[in-house]
Amino acid sequence: SDLKVRSKDLSYHEPVMPVGIVSIANEEDVSKALRICNKHGVGVVVFAAGTSLEGQVVPGREGCVVLDLSMFDKLVAVHPGDLDCVVQPGLNWMELNNQLKEHGLFFPPDPGAAATIGGMCGTCASGTLAWRYGTMKENVLALRVVLPTGEIIKTRSRATKSSAGYDLTRLFVGSEGTLGVITQATLRLKKIPTVSAAAKFQFPTLDHAARFSSFLVKRCIPLQRLEVMDEIAVRSVNLAFDQGLPERPVVLLDFAGTSEADVEGQIKEVERLARDAEFKCEDLAITKDPVQAEKLWSVRKRALFAAKSLREGAGHGKSKTRIATLTTDVAVPPSRLPDILEVTRQLIVKHGVVAPIVAHAGDGNFHCFLLVDEANEQEILISERFRDEMAEAAIGMEGTCTGEHGVGSGKRHLLVKELGPGAIRLMRALKKAVDPNGIMNPGKVFE
Ligand SMILES: Cc1cc2nc3c(=O)[nH]c(=O)nc-3n(C[C@H](O)[C@H](O)[C@H](O)COP(=O)(O)OP(=O)(O)OC[C@H]3O[C@@H](n4cnc5c(N)ncnc54)[C@H](O)[C@@H]3O)c2cc1C
Structure with missing residues (x-):
């Protein structure tokens, strides 16, 4: 059953069974293991915690060995x-x-x-x-x-x-x-900042929330965090964690500094901007209580798991459909965030998908969590088409197909579209020089 656990990640990518797991907790043994695998041409997949979302730890071919480094942790x-x-x-x-x-x-x-x-x-x-x-x-x-x-x-x-x-x-x-x-x-x-505060601002539409976020970036206010959730993501955390939040797009902010006056100044400035008629901020709550702030951020951090509550029958029980998540990860220059979100909303309607949106708005990076029935090929196909069209739109805005999750096996074709054949040739040449026998995590980053 350990092999089964190491055959899969949290995403929708199909499992591939490894032939063995080697648990290692020192450098010398890693070196010995790689020497042996290299000599025999055995594929090696390093498995850390397996939380990556693009098939990175799913063996890319039959016959791979998994290196488990979870005990190498000091x-x-x-x-x-x-x-x-x-x-x-x-x-x-x-x-x-x-x-x-x-x-x-x-x-x-x-x-x-x-x-x-x-x-x-x-x-x-x-x-x-x-x-x-x-x-x-x-x-x-x-x-x-x-x-x-x-x-x-x-x-x-x-x-x-x-x-x-x-x-x-x-x-x-x-x-x-x-x-x-x-x-x-x-x-x-x-x-660690000595003074901090967290805030939740709600807006009538995602476009208002996105434009407000881009404006804060442009003003160079030294915020610690700047995140956006659309109304569907807010609904999912209400369903999953009984939050009772008004189901409207929300901007979450963290202020941090070295003095009360410093943080107070940031809060006043952001409040003033939010009340500007252009952004139509409807509701605004600020807390300096670290417990309340932690609560607010823990809701945001669990949004990926909350998304599953949007789909009836989701779960792992025998009688239920096995629902997996396809997570998109485009990033654009921050000023283009409202534009790419607008395109995304159109694609959601076009493809008829349920896709709560959560954005690291300060970086112009955001995720749609698409819930797919692992047994339904058509559903997976539609979700992949949605992801590809979104990535192409982001690339067209001088953006990237992946801001933080990586290419894995799911975005290899998009990497070529983003960087062109010359850059991919150079990457392949580097790979060949370092790993001529192609044993390290085969099938990831490029075909
Ligand atoms: C709820 C949730 C929220 C998330 N939020 C974010 C987020 O906000 N930002 C973000 O960036 N990601 C996020 N992720 C994705 C994930 O946490 C990251 O991709 C993370 O970096 C994976 O770490 P891991 O230890 O689980 O690595 P794994 O998934 O085990 O491995 C990831 C990759 O690294 C390689 N690897 C592992 N260890 C080594 C090593 N020692 N040497 C060489 N290669 C190695 C693996 O082979 C694999 O290719 C989220 C995931 C979940 C489930």
């Missing part, structure tokens, strides 16, 4: 004076932040609750804090990596800046386990 060192720490790949980001609290520091990227640093490096994860602090690309300083040959390399020193050669750290961040196994990461840390 915080190795904290350097408060340098604002960095060194961790093993299996460490969960929330656990890391628990351990960093005593230093008054935290690591900003905040994807799925169970995600680990290795997996987050794999997908170049981000989350609700990315527009203030950046994604994994900006927050990973250096890596230790085992190459498919078993050779162990470091990508960079721990110095805050370095011009030493090609940027290998960024090559591995976002490589989805296709180039090597990350065995250690040095991470940049931030100071």
Whole structure:
């Protein structure tokens, strides 16, 4: 049954059974395992927490071995004076932040609750804090990596800046386990803000909410978080978690600073802008109570799971249909967010899909959670068509098919559309140079 668990992720991608699972908790054994697999041409899939959403941990062909690094999960060192720490790949980001609290520091990227640093490096994860602090690309300083040959390399020193050669750290961040196994990461840390507040603003339409968000980005107000949920997403959290929220589009904000006056100034400015007749803000609630703020954000963070409540019969019981989620992930320059959301709404009507929308609005990145019956090929086909048309529209607005979830196996065709054949040829050449036998996570990123 362990093999079955490792044959699948949380998405709609079809399971493929691995032939074995190797649990490893040190670098030397990772090196030995890769040497053996490379010699025999055995495919290797690194499985961290399996929360990725594009089929990344589903074996891309028969006969693969899964490397499970969940026990390789220690915080190795904290350097408060340098604002960095060194961790093993299996460490969960929330656990890391628990351990960093005593230093008054935290690591900003905040994807799925169970995600680990290795997996987050794999997908170049981000989350609700990315527009203030950046994604994994900006927050990973250096890596230790085992190459498919078993050779162990470091990508960079721990110095805050370095011009030493090609940027290998960024090559591995976002490589989805296709180039090597990350065995250690040095991470940049931030100071925990001393004063914070959270706010919920409701708007009559998604367009008003999106235009308000884009306006805040343009005004450069140093918010900590800036997120949007449409009325369908709000309905889903009402159904799933009994929230009793008015079912209208909502903008969620986090203010943070080093003094009361600083945060108070931000709140006043945003309130003033929200009341502008152009945005038609209907309801506005602000809290400085950390418990209330946490409650507000936990609703947003669970929106993906809440989406399932929109579909009757959803669940895993024997008598119920098995509903999986196809999650879209386009991102556009933030000023184009209202435009891409308008196109998305038209596509939802055209394809007749149920698709709650949740946006990391500060980054111009958003998700539609499409609920598909895994046994219904037609439904999956329609949802894939919807995803593709949306991605093409985003690419047409100088955007991307994936802001944070990665390409996996579901967006390989879109990567070519986004970057063109030359860039893909170069990526293939890099892959061939690092992994000539094609053992690392076969079938991901490109066909
Ligand atoms: C409820 C929910 C909310 C989410 N919200 C967000 C969000 O806001 N932002 C966001 O970015 N993502 C989000 N995600 C997606 C997911 O959490 C991220 O993709 C995360 O980075 C995956 O981490 P993981 O530890 O689960 O990795 P896995 O899914 O196990 O692996 C991800 C990829 O990394 C590779 N990998 C894992 N470990 C290593 C290693 N040591 N060396 C090399 N490659 C490795 C794997 O082979 C795979 O290709 C969400 C998911 C869920 C379920």
